[in-house]
Amino acid sequence: MSLHHQVALSFVKNLGPVLAKSLIAYLGNEEEVFKTSPSKMVKIPGIGDKRATSWDFTDALNKAEKELIFIEKNGIETIFYTDSKYPKRLKNCTDSPILLYAKGKMDLNPPHIISIVGTRNATDYGKQLCRQLIEELQQYNVLIVSGLALGIDVAAHKECVRLNMPTVGVLGHGLDRLYPNQNRGTADKMLENGGLLTEYPSGTNPDRENFPQRNRIVAGIADATIVVEAGIKGGALITAEIANSYNRDVFAFPGRLGDDYSEGCNFLIRNHKAGLLTCVADLAFSLGWEKPDLAKPVEQFVLPLDLSADERLIFDILQQHKMPLAIDDLTIKANMPTSLLAMNLLNMEMQGYIRSMPGKTYKVS
Numbered sequence: 001m002s003l004h005h006q007v008a009l010s011f012v013k014n015l016g017p018v019l020a021k022s023l024i025a026y027l028g029n030e031e032e033v034f035k036t037s038p039s040k041m042v043k044i045p046g047i048g049d050k051r052a053t054s055w056d057f058t059d060a061l062n063k064a065e066k067e068l069i070f071i072e073k074n075g076i077e078t079i080f081y082t083d084s085k086y087p088k089r090l091k092n093c094t095d096s097p098i099l100l101y102a103k104g105k106m107d108l109n110p111p112h113i114i115s116i117v118g119t120r121n122a123t124d125y126g127k128q129l130c131r132q133l134i135e136e137l138q139q140y141n142v143l144i145v146s147g148l149a150l151g152i153d154v155a156a157h158k159e160c161v162r163l164n165m166p167t168v169g170v171l172g173h174g175l176d177r178l179y180p181n182q183n184r185g186t187a188d189k190m191l192e193n194g195g196l197l198t199e200y201p202s203g204t205n206p207d208r209e210n211f212p213q214r215n216r217i218v219a220g221i222a223d224a225t226i227v228v229e230a231g232i233k234g235g236a237l238i239t240a241e242i243a244n245s246y247n248r249d250v251f252a253f254p255g256r257l258g259d260d261y262s263e264g265c266n267f268l269i270r271n272h273k274a275g276l277l278t279c280v281a282d283l284a285f286s287l288g289w290e291k292p293d294l295a296k297p298v299e300q301f302v303l304p305l306d307l308s309a310d311e312r313l314i315f316d317i318l319q320q321h322k323m324p325l326a327i328d329d330l331t332i333k334a335n336m337p338t339s340l341l342a343m344n345l346l347n348m349e350m351q352g353y354i355r356s357m358p359g360k361t362y363k364v365s
Contacts, residue, residue: 005030006080007071008064010099010201012055017098021081022046030080034061063201070202076175077102089113093220093246097199103175104195106168108221112142112289115222115243117215117236118152118229119261126229126261127155129253133228134159136280140289143194145170145222147214147235152228154183161189170217171198172210179206215239223287224249227274230264237264244273249286251277288324288357307353310336311344315364318354324361 009020009030023033026044034057041052071078079086079100087108090096102108114137118126130152134144144160146153148169160167167190171179175198178184187196199217200210215235219225219242227250230236240250252274255262268274277283284291307315317333318325327345331338345362348354355365 002031003078004061004064004068005034006099007067007078007201008034008057008060010097010199011060011063011067012057014051014054016095017081018095019046019051020098033057067201070176071101074175075103079108085109087221089222090217090220093216095216096220097217100197100199101175101201102195102197104168104191105193106166106195106197107143108168108197110141110143110166112140112287113145113222114142114283115145115218115225115239116152116156117146117218117225117227117239119231119234119236119264120149120151120153121231121261122151122155122229123259123261126152130155130228131159133226133280134163134165138163138165139291140280140284143168145218147172147211147218148178148183148187148196149235150180150183152230152236154186156228157183157186157190160194161186164193167194168221169194169196170214170221171196171206172200172214173206174198174200174202174204176202177206211235212238216242219243219248220246222248224251224283226250226277226283227252227265227268229253229255229261231261232263232267234264237268240268240274250274251283251286253277286358288359288361306351307348308344310334310340311348311353314341314344314348315353318362318364321363324357324359324363327360327362330362 023044024030027033027036038052041047042049079102081091081096081098085108134156144156144165144167146156146169148154148157148171157167157169169187169190173179175196178187215238219239225239225243225248227236227240243250250273252265252268254269254276255265269276275286313334314330317330331341334341349356352365354362356362
């Protein structure tokens with residue numbers, strides 16, 4: 001497909017990502033969007049006369065030509081939502097950007113991604129929490145995403161740079177500038193193992209309304225969002241709300257009562273909008289992550305001898321599947337009443353033969 005037309009779509013005013021995807025799905029590809037006349041466009045569901053006649057595709061194509069020059073000159077990578085490099089987790093969000101601009105060396109589809117957010121007015125306590133969190137996350141080979149703002153955001157990025165962990169900063173402006181400018185040194189170092197990501201073309205200012213939009217990428221690109229330290233108002237709580245709307249896990253560190261920048265975290269936990277987080281083990285258990293063991297010895301499988309016939313059947317089914325099985329699937333495969341299955345699963349778990357995982361799933365220990 002034409003890169004020119006892909007970039008041009010991001011310049012069409014009053015054409016958001018949801019409508020743009022709908023047009024492409026209906027017309028076949030992005031080039032057809034620019035070739036279709038308004039009289040045909042109005043026949044597409046959800047497109048009326050007002051919208052069809054308001055889109056200035058010629059202006060968008062002209063602006064895209066200039067943007068292509070900037071992209072080539074500055075080594076920017078464009079990632080369209082149909083590309084294999086597009087972050088799969090983000091793609092599942094209906095309002096995800098149609099096009100991303102990236103700079104650096106990044107894999108946006110690793111096994112584990114965590115977004116870390118928090119206040120711009122980070123305390124020493126918050127920075128220490130951030131440091132400890134990322135040090136513990138290192139063993140899980142995690143990509144850390146944040147917004148490269150002052151405070152908790154840049155503290156997370158700096159810690160990743162120190163530990164040589166991949167980290168991506170999502171910006172609320174184009175890649176021709178950096179806001180705030182005092183984070184430029186950190187941003188430059190991030191390009192070697194991660195980098196910068198935005199949906200905005202060059203020339204886009206860091207206007208206030210861009211940052212809630214930016215936050216949906218931070219929330220949607222990750223397996224979970226962690227709020228380290230936050231006030232009762234601000235971008236961190238907005239990001240947490242967006243993550244919840246995407247059915248993503250949200251966690252928060254509890255703070256001392258009365259501290260301004262703990263109120264947001266305590267609010268999220270109190271209102272069941274975030275799980276209480278005290279260590280990475282809590283996070284790993286909730287997400288079903290297994291700690292990689294680099295020196296894991298080869299184990300000889302020992303067949304359990306003290307299982308009943310029903311328990312042996314369940315064990316054999318779980319052993320045949322590498323991924324944890326949901327209790328509903330087990331009921332069907334074992335052809336066993338749910339009440340009886342639940343009793344057998346509990347007995348097997350107490351004996352240490354199986355493990356229960358998040359989402360009412362089970363696997364062999």
